[in-house]
Amino acid sequence: MTPERGALGNHAPAFVRHAWMAPLAFFTIFLIYPLFVLVRTAISADTLNALVNSGPWSIALLSIGQSLASVGLSLVIGIPIAGVLARYQFKGRALVLALMTVPFVLPTVVVALAFKSILGELLAPGLILVILAHAYINVAVVVRIVGAQWSALDPRHINVAQTLGANPFRVFRTLTLPNLKSSILSSACIVFVFSFTSLGVVVILGDGSSTRTLEQSILRQTSVLLDFPGALASALIQLIIVTGALFLAARMRGATITLTHSERTKVQGARRSAWVYSIVTLSALIVLTPLAGLVIGSFTSTQGMDLSAWIGVIDAQDRFAGLGSPRAAVALTISLALVTALIASAIGGLAAIAVMGRRTFIAAIALIPLGLSAATIGLGTLLAFGRPPIDLRSSGFLIPIAHALVAIPLVVAVASPALRTADSRRFFVASSLGASPAHAWWTAYGSLLRTVMIAAGGLAGAVSLGEFGAASFLARADSPTVPVQIAKLLARPGDQAYTTAAVLSTILVVMTLSLMLLIDRFSAQGRIKLS
Amino acid sequence: MTTTGLSTSNLVIGYSDSQPLHEPFNFTVTPGETLAILGPSGCGKSTLLATIAGITSALSGDILLNSVRVNGLPIHKRNFGLVFQDPLLFPHLSLIDNIAYGLRAHNVDRETARTRATELLEWVGLTHVRNNRTWELSGGQAGRVALARAVAPKPEVLLFDEPFSALDSTTRIRLATEVSGLVRSQGIPAIHVTHDEQEAELVATRMMRMQK
Numbered sequence: 001m002t003p004e005r006g007a008l009g010n011h012a013p014a015f016v017r018h019a020w021m022a023p024l025a026f027f028t029i030f031l032i033y034p035l036f037v038l039v040r041t042a043i044s045a046d047t048l049n050a051l052v053n054s055g056p057w058s059i060a061l062l063s064i065g066q067s068l069a070s071v072g073l074s075l076v077i078g079i080p081i082a083g084v085l086a087r088y089q090f091k092g093r094a095l096v097l098a099l100m101t102v103p104f105v106l107p108t109v110v111v112a113l114a115f116k117s118i119l120g121e122l123l124a125p126g127l128i129l130v131i132l133a134h135a136y137i138n139v140a141v142v143v144r145i146v147g148a149q150w151s152a153l154d155p156r157h158i159n160v161a162q163t164l165g166a167n168p169f170r171v172f173r174t175l176t177l178p179n180l181k182s183s184i185l186s187s188a189c190i191v192f193v194f195s196f197t198s199l200g201v202v203v204i205l206g207d208g209s210s211t212r213t214l215e216q217s218i219l220r221q222t223s224v225l226l227d228f229p230g231a232l233a234s235a236l237i238q239l240i241i242v243t244g245a246l247f248l249a250a251r252m253r254g255a256t257i258t259l260t261h262s263e264r265t266k267v268q269g270a271r272r273s274a275w276v277y278s279i280v281t282l283s284a285l286i287v288l289t290p291l292a293g294l295v296i297g298s299f300t301s302t303q304g305m306d307l308s309a310w311i312g313v314i315d316a317q318d319r320f321a322g323l324g325s326p327r328a329a330v331a332l333t334i335s336l337a338l339v340t341a342l343i344a345s346a347i348g349g350l351a352a353i354a355v356m357g358r359r360t361f362i363a364a365i366a367l368i369p370l371g372l373s374a375a376t377i378g379l380g381t382l383l384a385f386g387r388p389p390i391d392l393r394s395s396g397f398l399i400p401i402a403h404a405l406v407a408i409p410l411v412v413a414v415a416s417p418a419l420r421t422a423d424s425r426r427f428f429v430a431s432s433l434g435a436s437p438a439h440a441w442w443t444a445y446g447s448l449l450r451t452v453m454i455a456a457g458g459l460a461g462a463v464s465l466g467e468f469g470a471a472s473f474l475a476r477a478d479s480p481t482v483p484v485q486i487a488k489l490l491a492r493p494g495d496q497a498y499t500t501a502a503v504l505s506t507i508l509v510v511m512t513l514s515l516m517l518l519i520d521r522f523s524a525q526g527r528i529k530l531s
Numbered sequence: 532m533t534t535t536g537l538s539t540s541n542l543v544i545g546y547s548d549s550q551p552l553h554e555p556f557n558f559t560v561t562p563g564e565t566l567a568i569l570g571p572s573g574c575g576k577s578t579l580l581a582t583i584a585g586i587t588s589a590l591s592g593d594i595l596l597n598s599v600r601v602n603g604l605p606i607h608k609r610n611f612g613l614v615f616q617d618p619l620l621f622p623h624l625s626l627i628d629n630i631a632y633g634l635r636a637h638n639v640d641r642e643t644a645r646t647r648a649t650e651l652l653e654w655v656g657l658t659h660v661r662n663n664r665t666w667e668l669s670g671g672q673a674g675r676v677a678l679a680r681a682v683a684p685k686p687e688v689l690l691f692d693e694p695f696s697a698l699d700s701t702t703r704i705r706l707a708t709e710v711s712g713l714v715r716s717q718g719i720p721a722i723h724v725t726h727d728e729q730e731a732e733l734v735a736t737r738m739m740r741m742q743k
Contacts, residue, residue, distance in 0.1 A: 156619050159586050162606035163613040164633030165684055171607075174632070178623040 011427070012357055013437035020354035020362050026347045027365045030401050034380030035372075038232060041383060046229035047236075056214065056234045060241060063196055063213045066127060070134035070195035071188045077135060077286070078142025079184070083176075084279045085143065086150035089266055096280050097143075098520075099287045104140035105516050107466025108200030109483045110505040111137055111290065113490065115205060117502065118293035126207040133201045136290065138191040145190070149183035150176075155265065189249035193242050197373040200468040203487050214238040215375045219472055222379060235376045246370065291509065298502035302495055309499035313507070323488055324479045326504055333465060333482040334511070339400040340407060340464035345457030347404065348411025349449070355416050366412045369405045374469030377402050382473050393474075399481070402470035407460035414459060415452045422448050458519040462512050482508055533598045536561040536720040537583070537688050542592035544575055544582045551590055552578055553741060560688075560720040560737075565711055567723045567735030574741045576724040580690050583722065584613050596687060607636070612686030616693040618673035620665040626652060626676055627661060633684035651679040655709075671702035678706070682713065689714060689721040695730055707733040 041047070050056065085097055103111060115133045123129050153176065161171045199215045206212065214234045221231035299305050313326040354362040369377060381402045385392040392398050427444035435443060468483040475484050482504050489501040538559035545551045552575035560566045570576050581587040583594055585606035593600050601609055620629050630648035635641065652661055655675035660668060668676065674694060681689065691710070695703040711734045714721045723734050731738055 154619065156615055156617070157621060159581075159584070159606065160613060160615070160619050160680075161621075161632065161636070163584055163609070163611055163686075164680065165607050165610065165636035166632070167605075167607050167636075170636055174635075175621060181623075 011437065013441050015438065016353055016357055016441055019350045019357065020359040023347050023351040023354060023362050023366065027368075030381070031365070031368060031377075031405055034377075034384035037384045038235065038376070038380045041228065041232055047232045050227075050230040050233035051236065053233075056217065056230070056237050059212050059214055059217055059234070060237050062210060064241070066130060066211060066213075067134075067192045067195035069127075069131045070138065071191045073131055073135035074138040074142050074191045075184065075188060078139040078187070079146060079180075080279050081139065081283050082143045082147035082150055084276050086147045087155075087265060088276050090276060090280075092280070096283060099284055100143045101140045101516075102287055102291075102513065103136050104138070105462060105466075105512055106137075107468065107483050107505075107508050107512065108137065108198065109204060109468050109486045110294070110466065110508050112201045112204035113297075113486060113501055113505045114290035114294040116490070117297040118290050124207070125205055125211075127210050129205040130198075130202055130211045133205055134191075134195045134198060136286070137201070138194055139286075141190050141194070142184075142187045145187035146180055146183045149180055153179055186249045189245045193245050193249075196245070197238065197242060197375075197469075199373075199375060199472070200483065200487065204490050215373050215469060218373075218375045218379060219469075222382075222473065228383075231379060235373075235379060238373055239376065242373065294502055294509070295506050298499060298506045300502075301499055309496070309503045312496070312500060313503045322478060323485055326482075326485065326500055329480055329482045329485045329504070330507060332479060333508075336399050336403065336481060337461040337464040339397075340403040341457035341461035343400055343404040344407040344411050344460030344463075345453045348408045348456055348460070349415055349453050351408070351412050352415035352419055352452075353449075355412070356419050363412055363416065367409050370409045374402070374406050374467060375473065377405050378470030378473030381405075381470070386474070393476070398474045399471055400464070402474055403464040403467050404460065406467060406470065407463040410459055410463065411456040414456050418448065418452045419445065455519050458515055462515045462519070465512055465515070466508060534559055534595070535597050536564070537722070538595045538598075539583070540593040540595060542579075542582070542594060543590040544578050544587070545590045546578075546587070555592055558739065560722060562718040562720050563715045564736045565714050565721040565723050565734050567725060567731035567738045568741060569725060569728065569731050569738060570741030571726060571743055574743045576726075576741055577692050579741075580613075580692050580722060580724050583688075584611050584690055585609050609688075610684065610686050611688040611690055612681035612684070613690045614674075614677050614681045614692065614694045616696050618670075618677035620668075620673055620676055620680075622665050624665075626657070626663065626665065626668075629665065629676060630679045630683050632680060637684050647683060648679075651683055652676070655679045671698050671706070674698060674702075674706060678710065682717075685717075686719065689719050691721065691723040691725075691734075693725050693727075694723075696725070696727065703730060704733065710734060711736075 081100060085093060085100075111133055115129060115136070119129060119132070157175060158171055161175050166174065196213065197215050198213055199219065202211050202213050202216050203219075206216070214237060217234045218231045218238070221227040221234065298309055299307065301308050313330075315327075348366070351362045351366045372380075381398055384390065385398060422445050427440050466483055467481075468487065471481045471484050472487075475481050480488060486501045486504050486508075489497040489504075536559055539556045542556040543551045544553060544556070556579065558566065568576050568579065578587060582589050585601075585604065589602060594602050596609075620626075621632065624632065627645055627648045630651050631639075631641075631644035634644035634647055639647070649658075649661070652658055655678060657672055657675055657679075660672060665673065665676075674697075678694070694710075695706055698706065707730060710721075710723075713719075723731070725731050
């Protein structure tokens with residue numbers, strides 16, 4: 001009997017059979033233990049009082065309203081773009097698809113600053129700006145998830161419906177939309193979670209009252225009010241709501257009806273061309289305008305356009321008391337991203353190997369951070385390892401560990417399916433030719449694993465570059481990461497602080513996009529699917 | 532002179548950026564007649580059918596229904612029933628709603644459409660599975676539902692693109708007999724594309740061969 005792909009059973013070398021141990025130890029120490037500490041502290045009387053208090057619940061309600069509005073706008077913008085990209089083949093399609101992904105991979109504080117730079121004079125900080133920025137970030141989620149299902153709809157179903165007399169609107173309403181329902185709801189749940197747990201955007205674009213999220217409350221309660229029981233109550237409420245939404249998203253995906261493969265059609269006819277190309281132009285404008293505003297902002301000073309802010313960042317002087325120099329922040333952020341990439345690709349890679357060997361419980365544990373907000377992870381890590389008896393704050397490892405926890409679900413999500421595509425029969429061929437189990441395993445999976453690990457590590461690095469929530473808890477005040485420094489600069493008055501933030505944001509955009517392009521290149525070489 | 536049925540006049544098929552797939556077509560299919568088109572894979576049989584249905588544009592020439600040119604008419608206004616090799620049932624709809632789909636698209640009220648759909652389900656002998664979901668049907672059952680769906684809005688032309696090729700021989704013979712009976716009794720012109728000589732003989736009143 002031919003063995004199943006990926007299932008080597010007892011033939012697998014010892015290091016593969018025991019690959020689950022290292023991730024399990026890592027998750028036990030850095031995820032389960034901090035969560036245990038969080039929950040143990042949470043069941044104190046003060047936390048229970050905070051839980052029955054209306055305060056966090058009213059913030060949760062406000063935040064639900066904001067998130068639903070963000071979901072609505074993301075769907076309204078994202079569904080037509082998903083349709084055009086899924087159904088039509090045209091020149092520049094791949095570029096538009098890549099462009100649509102840009103806002104999602106950008107650090108949230110950068111997006112927030114970009115919106116502030118183009119709309120800050122038209123709109124006061126508040127709900128509308130926050131919803132617009134959330135939609136900007138999350139349209140990519142809708143385009144990717146809905147687009148994937150749309151591409152799988154067989155166009156012959158549409159032909160059949162048309163031959164039965166259904167006009168294009170009726171076809172969309174009675175055939176396309178019902179078959180996209182699960183992906184629309186699934187993407188809506190995910191956008192809801194991102195908007196509900198938003199921090200960078202609401203800190204920079206919010207008004208502090210109608211836009212407040214639980215994530216922002218947790219940050220304020222721990223770093224300003226020092227109200228730990230209140231923060232833990234907020235974290236628990238957030239955990240319940242986020243878990244509910246993610247559970248719903250998973251259920252939606254399970255209910256998807258898969259139709260047969262289809263192909264994209266060429267754009268024909270004047271009306272259809274007008275529709276497709278206006279959507280394409282509009283989406284490019286939507287993506288690029290805030291970024292252009294950001295870059296222009298970095299060259300703008302009271303004297304007009306000049307390079308003073310860029311020179312200020314390069315000369316490494318500490319112009320902002322207590323914030324450290326911007327150049328030091330860039331250096332710190334890059335080094336943290338490198339360490340995060342190493343930890344996340346090693347642990348995530350081993351977890352993916354363990355999953356391949358049927359240790360699926362590791363995948364379940366690795367996905368837990370998806371249900372937790374970055375601030376909750378930061379808070380848990382701070383409570384577990386940021387105070388006696390275990391105080392690792394000065395070690396410099398807390399941020400990369402927290403970032404690795406945020407990135408590992410993505411690493412596993414990329415690496416697991418990629419490794420499954422390798423044909424395990426190569427292992428048996430190599431074994432039959434006399435290779436040792438370890439050698440045979442490397443022959444069958446080595447080259448793919450190497451590519452996967454580089455791509456996944458790059459992805460983790462990109463997450464770390466822009467991560468704001470956990471770093472807000474764990475970064476030292478005098479040596480912040482770039483996203484934390486941007487948020488702090490924007491809280492200060494004066495043009496110099498603003499243009500410096502714009503320069504730092506532009507640097508983050510360039511670093512993140514360069515990294516994503518590199519990942520894309522490696523992924524293409526290894527035929528890894530990143531979406 | 533008015534010609535009844537479906538006809539083509541110097542119809543050239545192909546894709547917009549390619550050479551014609553075949554010599555120009557000139558044929559007429561009269562009401563109640565089934566024209567079987569035989570030919571090897573890749574000779575353009577399905578493209579011919581897609582062109583007549585309006586899915587693909589003709590490179591040149593005319594498609595005429597009762598002597599009226601229909602080339603520019605959108606698919607949903609042609610009223611040409613189309614049955615593919617795959618049944619392509621709509622998976623989110625019940626069997627009755629699948630069959631009633633075309634009637635609803637032609638603004639028939641829900642109750643009437645469902646009653647007619649129930650009659651057609653009985654006609655194809657599937658009343659006993661009326662509550663099944665589409666994916667719970669066998670290939671033959673799904674094919675019969677697709678047939679009932681295609682005939683429900685009383686099409687002016689029926690186009691079959693190898694509809695029985697995935698079925699076992701018993702079901703194929705039974706369905707082919709039912710289809711040719713239906714075409715004759717309703718007086719509908721039909722085109723039946725196949726690469727199976729035996730199937731063509733079963734359904735056709737006339738045959739046409741295409742070469743690669």
